[in-house]
Amino acid sequence: MPGASKKRATMGKGFPNGYHDQNAPAYYDGPSDRPGSSTGQPRPSSSRGGLPSNVPQPGPPSNAPGQSGRSSSRPRSAAGPPSVGGSAQLRDPARDPPKEAQKKLPSRIDWGGNLYSYYSNEPVPRQLMRRPGYGREGKNIKLRLNSHHIEDTTDARYYQYNVQVGDADIKRGLIKAIWNSEQLKNRIPGGTKEWIYDGNKIAWSKQNIATELRMSIDLDQERGRDTSTISERDVHNVFVKKTARVDLANIYAYLNGKIDFGPGVIDAINFLDHLIRESPSKQHINIRKSYFDRNTGQKDNLGGGVEAMRGIYQSIRMAEGKRMVVNVDVSHTCFWNKSTFPMIVNQLSGHMDIDTLPYNWRDRKTGKTNNRFLTMKRLKKNDFYVSHRGRSEKETAKIWKVHDILPQSSREFTFVPYMREQKKEGPPINLFDYYQKKYNIYLQYPDLPVVQCTKRKIVYPMELCSMMPGQRYPYKLNELQTSKMIKFAVQPPEDRLKSIQAGTQMLNWANDPVLKHYGLRINHEPITTNARILNAPTIQFDRSTFAPGTKGKWDLRNKKFLMPNEAPLRAWGVAILTDPSSAQRGGSPNPGQVQAFIQSFIQAYRGHGGIVENTTPMINGPQSDPAKCAELLFYGVGNKHNLRPQLLLFILPNMNVDNYLRIKKSCDCRYGSFTQCLQGSQVIKNNPQYHSNVLMKVNAKLGGTTARVATKGPSGHFNRPTMIIGADVSHAGAGIAAPSYAAMTVSMDKYAARYAAGVQTNGIRVEMISTRNLRDMLIPLFRHWTANVSGGRLPDHVYYFRDGVSEGQYLNVLKYEVADIKEIWSEMMTPRPGEKTHEVKFTVVVAEKRHHIRFFPGKAGDENQNPLPGTIVEHDVTHPFENDVYLCSHKALKGTARPTHYHMLLDEAGVPVDAFQKLLYEHSYQYMRSTTPVSLFPAVYYAHLASNRARAHEDIAEPARRIRDAGDPSRSTSDRPIEEVPPLLPMIPRDGLPWGMWYI
Secondary structure, eight states: OHHHHHHHHHHGGGSGGGOOOTTSOSOOOSSOSSSOOOOOOOOOOGGGOSOOTTSOOOOOOTTSTTOOOOSOSSBOOTTSOBOTTSSSOOOOTTTSOOGGGOOOOOTTSBOOGGGGGGGOOSSSOSSOOBOOOOOOOSEEEEEEESEEEBOOOTTOEEEEEEEEESSTTOOHHHHHHHHTSHHHHHHSTTOGGGOEEOSSSEEEESOOOOSOEEEEEEHHHHTTOOGGGOSSOOEEEEEEEEEEEEETHHHHHHHTTSSOSOHHHHHHHHHHHHHHHHHHHHHSEEETTEEEOTTTSOEEEEETTEEEEEEEEEEEEEETTTEEEEEEEEEEEEEEOSSBHHHHHHHHTTOSOGGGGGGSSBOTTTOOBOHHHHHHGGGTTOEEEEOOTTOOHHHHTOOEEEEEEEEEETTTOEEOOEETTTTEEOOOEEHHHHHHHHHOOOOSOTTSEEEEESSTTOEEEGGGEEEOSSOBOOSOOOHHHHHHHHHHHOOOHHHHHHHHHHHHHHHTGGGOHHHHHHTOOBOSSOOEEEEEEOOOOOEEETTEEEOOTTSOOOOOTTOOOSBOOSSOBOSEEEEEEOOTTSOOTTOOOOHHHHHHHHHHHHHHHHHTTOOBOOSSOEEEEEESOHHHHHHHHHHHHHHHHTSOOSEEEEEESSOOHHHHHHHHHHIIIIIOOEEEEEEHHHHHHTOHHHHHHHHHHHHHHTTOBOOEEOOSSTTTTOSSOEEEEEEEEEOOOTTOOOOOEEEEEEEOSTTSOOEEEEEEEOTTTOOSOOHHHHHHHHHHHHHHHHHHTSTTOOOSEEEEEEESOOGGGHHHIIIIIIHHHHHHHHHHTOOOTTOOOOOOEEEEEEEEOOSOOOEEOGGGSOTTSOOOTTEEEOSSSSOSSBEEEEEEOSOOSSSOOOOEEEEEEEESSOOOHHHHHHHHHHHGGGOTTOSSOOSSOHHHHHHHHHHHHGGGGOSSOHHHHHHHHTOOTTSOTTTSOOOOOOOOOOOOOSTTTTTSOTTO
16 A cells, blocks of 8 residues: 555654654554564563563563464473464363263262362362361351252162163154153153153163163054054164162262262262252253243343243252252243244344345345345254144144255245155146145245255245244344343342242242152252351542442542553543444534533543643544544544554444444554543533543553552552462354453552453363463563562462353363463573572462352342342352352342352462452452442453453454354354464554553
8 A cells, every 4th residue: 555655654754753653554444464563562660670680571461562372383281282273273171171081070060179070180189179267257147048958868769770772873852752652661660750861871760670671662653653564663772771879878978078079979969960850841941950931931022033031040069068959040041932934034134124024135136145144044953833724733733943044035946846646756846836836825925045954854935934932042142132131130139039939939849749759858948048248448549548338339529549640641632433324322422512521521530630731632523434533543643742642532423343343453453552432422411420430441541540448558468479360261152153262461560459461362162271372471461560560579479360160170270271370480480590499379269150149138238138248158058168158249239149159279378268258359349440349359350351352353354253243053163173263463562552451
């Protein structure tokens, strides 16, 4: 682009010392046309002081120039899988265990992390750390939990059998038909009603059958067929052989420390899990651990052919107190509407007029299919029935499954029919003419695509197909559907408790015939446990403090930020973006409204202690292209002030995600400037509260700190050099083959209030962070921390907070990620001859929000009967041995509060129990952009924000992203091979962008 180069040279004349950003293109829209270009490194802080000579100089974190960011070029250490980006495919150890360890524990049970080590041959602790004790600080209270005790069943003994039905490749539906056949019921002792069968290989019974049962089941005879005319008989062999005695006493012996964890305990818990779900799984719609009743369950239409339904969740677990408990909770899931296929695809595509839908799924000139046709393919793998005039009741009752949606209409799809009366094939005919001649049906929508079935590849016109009810909708909801779903799911504690009680009535434990037969009793009364409310901290602002107590909120009126922006705000500007393609929500602000907002913004920032030198920032008029808008503002502000822009504000007309992503991509990866997006409707309102909310983020990006917890010591909770690391990996929705993003944060001040972040692609649905990603992200952050936070000292103590991993992955976190981080430190602190090796002690904690434990404190809670901030539970639902707690650190403004489950996997530093719980709670008050304590420890909260922001750094054009994110329903991303994925575009390391809170 010769013109672009000339333009940039002209614009660069006004910068001091001939400044010109040679790496920033004049215009950016789409993928990079060059590999990660390199720019200068940020200058180390003057506080670098006594940096040891063996510690390398600071450099940019991953997805900054100089770090290719490809998720790996070398294999993981000997203990781990190869990283993303190498010639070998990346293996996720959590999903693809070694062949010798592929026997898995049932995933429906909350086992606890250490139990997964039973099948592990890895050099990691077979037992995660035990609970060192219980906390004592705070106010003691009692509250109810949504869990129920299982009554003592220590005398119960049952028998487990191996069941082999037919051949190895037999389908589950056929297995079910054989097991439910009258022949098998009559020939198996006690009849199949007294047996529990997992539908695959294992069955249980009270019957003690010593000899192997061998049976031959004739399904032709079962269905009353004339076997004399059948050439291939539908006959299957069934073998049933006793393999173990299931003794429930093993569970309680293990809980009381009398025996080690082993096959006897696993078999007993697995049996209980199948026992409690045997009846509800047959009576209701069963999705994983949840059950839904279509007739009595509450439903809400979300639009787009989707409805939400409220059901009940139940899961069995071993718990503190040496008891087995059943956790029950409300569950919400999306289902397809019961409707005809044309109505559903019409709603899916957002069409208003169904009569025009048949003509809008492909280009009329070229015949190529478009996004509407891809959306129609979401019908694949769903069950349906066919109904039309002349079709018998038996034929209408038959259930089919969608194999594919073909890019042919009923007029175009031609086949050769078989004429039964003449016993020969007829002339070729299309579907439209076939139904007209045979059934006298004139298809109303003959130009819609046709539906192909899985069985014998039978094809039907779409308009004759109707969705079977009760089928889960597995795809990502759009913004409107998400909003409706949230409103439907949010329930205050009192209403949620009523829904849980209604769900337990649906489960009907007391009258469950299977539970009665096996003698299992579940206490109908929920557990009441001893809990505590931790003391709320005092919040330190600049020259003032505030004690929120149990209110869980405060405001910024008459308060100055603890630390303002590092440098006076001089080079900044504002741009207004328009979006002609959509309605402007509230309209774009006019120049007078923008000027009024900016002056109020400046006044508010100064009121909070911000240093604003320039009160007349550049304001660029409306632009419809985000990339062009960013380019003009960046160079315009730079030329005006002869400085690199410190802050760029963009006023957006609506919530269009594409506009937001393109602005962030240009400014992060092309220009290296901090940005803040504003809503046009809020600019028009010019509300002081909005100013304060935005200024918390702006001040953090410019190097400031909103507040911290007031403490007596000079270093907060820490009496030695301490670093906190947070990590999270985010994945795309179901059916979307988008990369996973790994993000890591590192505390960047002595109070652990500010965090820098690195982010990178991490394969597709890979949970463990690759070695290369860990090194690329953490080594530069470690160097920066050592140079600028600790005065050249290495940390004595490192907290590693990991978000988003399940109990079955705890050991992998220790084996792979923690081992890699330790290796990085060992490389960085190689001692000189004669010096002692510096020891860094690790405390590893997993923070989990995806669970179903809820607190119901009643009058001991707030005005809505939600738990007060600081409510902590250590008994009755926690692990029987390991070190975990449930902490509700926030105030729930809507719905029922969800506590965070913190599980300590490793503690080499021996942190006292009360000190650790205090750290968890008090740091929730230091979240940079909130005037309330947050529900999740800030280190992992920030990692979650950074991993979500990574979408903006993808090297992909927005049209291609939209097509990809629409998903391919025919592919299961959880089962597909893990592929190498491109790295993110590097960030420009200018003015401390990679070290600042760019993601907030």
